[in-house]
Amino acid sequence: MEAIFQIGLGMLVILALLAMKTRFIGFRSQSPEDFAERGPAFDLRNHLNGPILCEGVIYGPTGRVSSRFVADMVGEWDGNTGRLKERFHYDSGEVVDRCWTLRCGNDGRIIATAPDVVGEGKGVASGPAVQMVYRIKLDEKAGGHVLSVTDWMYLMENGTIMNRSQFRKFGLPVAELVATMRRVEP
Structure with missing residues (x-):
């Protein structure tokens, strides 16, 4: 009976450590408030406006590169509502289009929709950072899975945007x- 108690206690300690790691260490532990006073304000209406060149790498679950891409993007805004049209050119030769509709509130809140996003994505801009959280449905060729996404974009001093996203299932x-995103001259 003591052995079962020790195994149960050990499992509880491991679960508590994992919960602490998620909350206090790593990618998912940061919050928009961490960036409130840390640099120039990231305003989607300004920084995601006009033609943008995006270059990036996608890593699989083992940390190895699974895909590389270059994307041409164009942001167009009418007040607080914008559309970000994206055309991804993957190293496999595949071309994928996506169009986001973005609505920005004056309080930094963001609502985002796209055809492959389940429901609405929710985000917040704070200082030089934007965090978006949404669920995306992969194409049937990629299994059709629905993944939870945490997307962080960081505005650099030279205007480049660094993007890091994590995709999770269960x-x-x-x-x-x-990825990087840089505005280009039309």
């Missing part, structure tokens, strides 16, 4: 994206 990381 709470487990299955992919990560790292």
Whole structure:
């Protein structure tokens, strides 16, 4: 009976450590408030406006590169509502289009929709950072899975945007994206 108690106690300690790691260490532990006073304000209406060149890498669940891409994007805004049209060119030769509709509140809150996003994505801009949280449905060729996404964009001093996204299924990381976005002259 003592052995069962020790195993149960050990499992509780492991679960508590994992919960602490998620809350206090790593990618998912940061919050928009961490960036409130840390640099120039990231305003989607300004920084995601006009033509943008995006270059990135997608890592699989083992941390190895699974795909590379270059994307051409165009942001267009009418007041607080914008559309971000994206055309991804993957190293496999595949071309994928997506169009986001973004609504920005004056309080930094963001609502985002796209055809492959389940429901609405919710985000917040704070200082030089934007956090978006949403669920995305993969194309049937990629299994048709619905993944939970945490997306962080960081405005750099030169205007470049660094993007890091984690994709999870059942709470487990299955992919990560790292990309840069730079406005280009029309």
